Every structure is written in structure tokens, then in C-alpha cells.
Amino acid sequence: MFRCVVQMFGLPSEITELREVEVELDDGATLRDVVAALKDKIPALEGTAIRVGEDQLVEHYKFNVNGRFYYDDMDLKIQSGDRIALLVPISGG
Numbered sequence: 001m002f003r004c005v006v007q008m009f010g011l012p013s014e015i016t017e018l019r020e021v022e023v024e025l026d027d028g029a030t031l032r033d034v035v036a037a038l039k040d041k042i043p044a045l046e047g048t049a050i051r052v053g054e055d056q057l058v059e060h061y062k063f064n065v066n067g068r069f070y071y072d073d074m075d076l077k078i079q080s081g082d083r084i085a086l087l088v089p090i091s092g093g
Contacts, residue, residue, distance in 0.1 A: 001024060001025065001026055001027065002024070002025055002027070002080040003022050003023070003024050003025070003080075004022070004023055004024075004025050004029075004034065004078060004080070004082065004084060005020050005021070005022050005083075005084070006020060006021050006022075006023060006034065006038060006084045006085070006086055007019060007020045007083075007084065007085040007086070008020060008021065008085070008086050008087075009085065009086070009087040009088075010087055010088050011048060011049065011088075012045055012048070012049045012061075012086055012087075015042075015044050015045065015048060015049075016042050016044065016045070018042075021038065021041060021042060023037035023038060023041055024037065025037060025078060028077060029077070029078045030074060030075045030076055030077055030078065031063055031065070031070060031073065031074045031075070031076045031078065032055045032056070032074040032075065033055075033078070034063070034078060034084065035050055035055045035056060035057060035074070036055040038050065038086070039055065049061045049086065055074075056074065057086075060088050061086065061087070061088055062086075062087065062088070062089050063084055063085065063086060064084070064085040064087060064089075065078070065082055065083065065084050065085075066082055066083050067083070069089055
């Protein structure tokens with residue numbers, strides 16, 4: 001078991017009034033497990049950043065792990081020390 005810090009940006013940060021949250025994960029945890037841990041720790045994220053009744057992010061929300069975006073790979077294994085951010089990747093000009 002290990003602890004992991006998830007940085008939050010945009011609406012998740014506004015809802016929670018937190019820039020980061022620490023979650024506890026089992027060895028071999030995936031991004032899906034990160035979603036479940038966030039939902040358990042901060043129920044207000046369900047329906048905004050997390051799909052209601054699922055361990056999936058709402059469309060447009062993505063994880064950035066160690067500088068790389070993960071759009072659909074919720075089975076990505078998380079390691080102790082990984083840097084995880086929950087955000088909406090947008091581009092503008």
C-alpha cells in the first residue's frame with residue numbers, strides 16, 4: 001500500500017478548494033483505482049469530474065501522469081512517487 005498525491009486544476013480545485021489531495025492505493029493500483037479513491041475521499045467530484053456510479057472520469061477530464069496525458073488508459077498502473085494531475089486539457093490562442 002502506498003500514498004499518492006493528485007494535483008487538481010480547474011473545476012475540481014474550485015469544488016474542493018484544494019490544489020492537491022492525498023489518496024491511499026494498493027500495490028498494483030491503476031488510474032481507475034485513483035478515480036475510486038478520489039470519489040470516496042471527495043464525493044463532490046462525482047457528477048462533475050467523475051461519472052455518477054462509475055470509476056471513470058467525465059468526458060474532457062484527463063489524468064496527466066509524470067508529464068504524459070492518459071485519455072483512455074484507465075488500466076495504467078500507478079507507482080509510488082508518480083506525479084498525477086487531474087485536469088481538462090484545453091488549447092487556445
